[in-house]
Amino acid sequence: MKTLSSYHDATVYLNGEFVPANEAKISIFDRGFVFGDGVYEVIPVYNGKLFRLKQHLERLDHSLINIRIAPPLSHDKWEQRLTTLIAKNLSNNTKEQSLYIQITRGVAPRDHKFPEKTPATIVAVSHPFTVVDPNLLTQGAAAITMEDLRWKCCNIKSISLLANILARQQALDSHADEALFLRDNHLTEGAASNVFIVENRSIITPPKSAELLPGITRDLVLELAAKNNIAHLEERISLQRAQQADEIWLTSSTKEIIPVTVLDDKSVANGQPGPLWARMLTLYQAFIHQ
Numbered sequence: 001m002k003t004l005s006s007y008h009d010a011t012v013y014l015n016g017e018f019v020p021a022n023e024a025k026i027s028i029f030d031r032g033f034v035f036g037d038g039v040y041e042v043i044p045v046y047n048g049k050l051f052r053l054k055q056h057l058e059r060l061d062h063s064l065i066n067i068r069i070a071p072p073l074s075h076d077k078w079e080q081r082l083t084t085l086i087a088k089n090l091s092n093n094t095k096e097q098s099l100y101i102q103i104t105r106g107v108a109p110r111d112h113k114f115p116e117k118t119p120a121t122i123v124a125v126s127h128p129f130t131v132v133d134p135n136l137l138t139q140g141a142a143a144i145t146m147e148d149l150r151w152k153c154c155n156i157k158s159i160s161l162l163a164n165i166l167a168r169q170q171a172l173d174s175h176a177d178e179a180l181f182l183r184d185n186h187l188t189e190g191a192a193s194n195v196f197i198v199e200n201r202s203i204i205t206p207p208k209s210a211e212l213l214p215g216i217t218r219d220l221v222l223e224l225a226a227k228n229n230i231a232h233l234e235e236r237i238s239l240q241r242a243q244q245a246d247e248i249w250l251t252s253s254t255k256e257i258i259p260v261t262v263l264d265d266k267s268v269a270n271g272q273p274g275p276l277w278a279r280m281l282t283l284y285q286a287f288i289h290q
C-alpha cells in the first residue's frame, strides 16, 4: 500500500525544475485546483523505459489542443525531462513506475474566461507501479453498469474526474471493481478503463468517439490482435450483447488487461477468465518485455 510519505520521498518535475515532492508547491489559485481546468496522462515505465511514449504524448497534445492550451513542450523536450525524472526516482525495486503528467491553465484570479499571458502549470510525478491484484487475474473482476453521466467530450483526458470517481465508488460500494458506462443502453468504457467483449472468438470494442477515451492499451490490444490473426472489430456493444458475451475485458495502462467474470451480479459465460483473455495477456506481456 502506498502512503503519502512514500510519495513525498520522490523527486517531481514542476514548471521546469526537479524538486523533492515535499517542497513542490502550487498556488491555491491554480485553475486546476479551482476549476479542474487541465488535462493529464498516465504512462507506464517498464524496466526503466517509458512505454508507448509517442502515443501518450500525441494524446496529451490532442487533449491540450481540444481545451485550447498550446502544447508547452516538444516531444523531444518531454522525453528528456521525463527520462531524467524517472532516472531520479529509479532504484532496484522501482524499475517499473507509473508516470503522471498534469497540465493546467495556470494561476490566475478566479474567472471562467481564459487568463491572458498566463503560463500553464506543468507537473510530472513518477512513483512505483502498483502491481495488479493477482486475484483479479485468477478470479476475474466484477463490474457494474450504470448510466454515463459525464459530458460529451470523453475523448479529452480531463482532470475533472468527478463523475468517474463517483462511478468507481458506487462500484466499490456494490462490492465490484469497476463501473462500466452506458449511453443509449450501449457500453462506452469503464470509469478508468476501456472495455472489450469476446463473441465467437472475435474481440470487439466500441469505436473511438467523443463517448470514450482513446486508450493506448486499447489500441495496442487491437494492434496485437491484427498481428496475430485474432479476429477483431470496432462496433457498438449493447448491454444485452455484453450480457451474452463469452468474455469481457477491461484495459488500461495501469491494469493492463483484466478479465471481467461478473457483470451486474451475474456470471459472464462460465464465470472464469476466458482463453482469449489469457492469450492476449501473454501477447501483451511479451510485447512489453521484448
Ligand SMILES: Cc1ncc(COP(=O)(O)O)c(C=O)c1O
Binding pocket: 042, 164, 189, 190, 191, 192, 193, 194, 212, 213, 214, 215, 216, 217, 218, 251, 252, 253, 254
Ligand atoms: C476513462 C478512461 N478510459 C480509458 C482508460 C484507458 O486508457 P489507457 O489505456 O490509455 O490507460 C482510462 C485510463 O485511465 C480512463 O481513465
